[in-house]
Amino acid sequence: MCGIVGIIGQGPVASSLVDALKRLEYRGYDSAGVATLENGHLERRRAEGKLRNLDALLQQKPLRGRIGIGHTRWATHGRPTENNAHPHATNKLAVVHNGIIENFRELRAELVAQGHEFVTQTDTEAVAHLVTEQINQGLSPVDAVAASLPRLKGAFALGMLFDGEEDLLIGARRGAPLAVGYGEGGEMYLGSDALALAAFTDTITYLEDGDWVILRRGFAEFRDESNRVVQRAKLKTQASAFVVDKGNYKHFMAKEIHEQPEVVARTLAHYIDFANNCVRLPFELPFDPKALTGITLTACGTAYYAGLVGKYWFERFARLRVEIDVASEFRYREAPMPENGLMLVVSQSGETADTLASLRYAKTQGQKIIGVVNVSTSTIARESDVAAPTLAGPEIGVASTKAFTCQLTVLASLAIALGRARGVLSADEEKRLVNELMVVPGLLAESMKLEPKIEQLSHRLGKTTDVLYLGRGPSYPLALEGALKLKEISYIHAEGYAAGELKHGPIALIDEQLPVIVIAPSDPVLEKTVSNLQEVSARGGKIILLGDAHSIAAAATPLAGEIVMPAMAPDFSAIVYAAPIQMLAYHTAVFMGKDVDQPRNLAKSVTVE
Known part of the structure; x- marks a missing residue:
């Protein structure tokens, strides 16, 4: 995860790719990379950490290709290292990818048996080798993608650049958003959303779910999931004037509902090690899980209902008794709190007054605090012992949607982690539950x-x-x-x-x-x-x-x-x-x-x- 950019340009595109990725930094990421064609052949530059590291690498080893793809990644399968950073490549193509390929293990085993050598821990590499195998069988890049997409399971957006193809980018969408931009002089763009492309164009076409697109200079051909050529509307966007754009949706709420396959996958990526089928929390627990005596959970509104669902998971998977109350009631009850207890507070904004007051009361009672929040700089995040981010991204609609499902995702991950740490869940049980979580983004799609x-x-x-x-x-x-x-x-x-x-x-x-x-x-x-x-x-x-x-x-x-x-x-x-x-x-x-x-x-x- 979590940002995709592609450019078919008139001049060198590497710096423009990085500039576009900077517009997506708000999504969060842990590594970045770009690939272009240099004298017709694929070249990559990748770096762990912030985009400034990629910038510095490009200063040392510049790329001058007129066509390329770029990516910022939240680690899903494999640690956030340069080797696991996107784009992933074979001798035939480079791929950038948002989302999760659920059946990557089966594909990987099949492709290894056919002689392919994998060099990363990622699910994305399976896509590169799958398409490569089709090309090796004699198919053109376009036909190879057409043959490969039906074999992929999960929620994803893809961008592909091909060796020897100076005038071809291919994008595909299932669950995660993807847009095409139209520039001057035949320049064409591919991006996770309009914001990524706002510096280049105000004319956008959004892929519908299941669509894929063939881009050439001045040309875009859209196909649906049945591989039929379809027409998709061009829209004017105001993304350059706003931090967040509605895209092709009538309301922010509709857009945020449809973002859920992507943002739930992003949140899962922060908590789950899919390569090893286990939970890897992005923080150290501020207590001994085996000494934990119970959980008190408090929140307001939709976040409270997320907590009610979480109660079932904590009690079942971790065998911990959970007391839950709406924060506006809890804060005035002067409730006795258990020794070696954990307080979980859930808030989209991280500024909810009643929830914050409950947190502060719990601290006076010697509780350890985990704040489940969508804003990492919020007061609740700062005052908690540990902040557990939901990574839903900006939620503009007042009625919470994607923040709710991301809260559920975090609570599920925490419940599994505590169950395993307390010896309640076996390694096999944890693996089963993680496998069930891994398919959630695809089911949402x-x-x-x-x-x-x-x-x-x-x-x-x-x-x-x-x-x-x-x-x-x-x-x-x-x-x-x-x-x-x-x-x-x-x-x-x-x-x-x-x-x-x-x-x-x-x-x-x-x-x-x-x-x-x-x-x-x-x-x-x-x-x-x-x-x-x-x-x-x-x-x-x-x-x-x-x-x-x-x-x-x-x-x-x-x-x-x-x-x-x-x-x-x-x-x-x-x-x-x-x-x-x-x-x-x-x-x-x-x-x-x-x-x-x-x-x-x-x-x-x-x-x-």
Whole structure:
């Protein structure tokens, strides 16, 4: 991860590549590199650390090619070293990559058996060798990419530069964003977003999910995931005038929903060593995990619901008792806190007043503090013993989306790390859980394809006044979050309940007019959720079921609507199921004509009580 730039220029492009990468520094990175064609042949310059190190290397060993690619990386597979830095190359091509290739091990084993020699620890290198193998079989670079892309699993954006091809760049997108820019004199650009290209052009085309693009001077040919040539619109962008740009989305909230495959992958990359299938926390724990007696968790709003999901993980994976409360209540309770206890505070901004006050109280009670925050320079980050960054990037929409799923990702990683450190999880169990986490970005990308169906269902919700959300286990906090999202931006009254509580009161609300959204992944409590669902059906409630094919079949009752999710292991389904819940609220509010990004009465960072 995490920034991609490509240029087909009229003069030397290396310095322009570095300048464009500097515009993406806000995303974070740990190494950088560029590749160009020098006299028709691939040459690379890569450096660990900041872009100034790459700048200095280019001063010593300049590149003068008129076509090239560049990259800033968050380490995913392999340590942040020069050897693992992008671009990765064979004698046929160089590749830059954002995201995660889930099946890189299988591809690597296959390619090694065919005689390919791997020299890095990265998943990206498998892409370079896969395309190289197709070229070795006699295919052109374009046909080699067409043959290779269907074999890749995961969420990714790719940029490719080919040896001997002075007039060809290829980009591909599945899950992670990618844009094409059009310059003067036939210059063409490829970038992670419009911001990277703002210094060169204000005319952009965004690849749709599954698209790939063939770039030549003055020419761009777009193909969809079925390899059919398609037309994509050119747009004018104002990225040069703003720090953050909406891209081709109507609202920041829509853009941030669709960024989730990329930002969750980025956050995972910071916490997971995918090459060794284990959690590698980017900090030292400020306590002895085996001596830990319990966790107190506090937050506000959406962050609180992330904490509620995390409670299930910490108790199950680490066998630690978790006490959780909304920060505005906790701060005034003068709660007794355990000896050798850990306080987890969760905040998008890192400035939430009630959460900060709770942190300060916990410090007076001798607790160790981990702050899960999206802003590394925030007050909560500074006052915690350890700051656990979420790496969601700037979130402009008031209703939190990508910050929520990144918070869940961090909490899942912390729970696994504590479980392993405490001897609760075996190495094999940790490996299984890490493998389940690794596929989450790809599953999020798959869930984005459900948007047309979700938009249709949202039109029904936009005509109602009340909505009920139900879930069990980690899906219960998702029911609370779904109801909150709908309230925040559509102003429809909505409530979330634990499905088992239905008959203890909320069932009185159900009639033929009430939409009931049931969150039902195939998990250990599915049978119980189905029983509650049938109680709703018996009373005429209009059920919209969010689940996979198995859970929808298990419902065995008429449904007013269904959102069929991809099959997945249940442990971290909450991260994936969050996306359709967000999309449902978003499209309902858009249908009703509401101000999605700036809903009434709300602020992004609540710095007062």
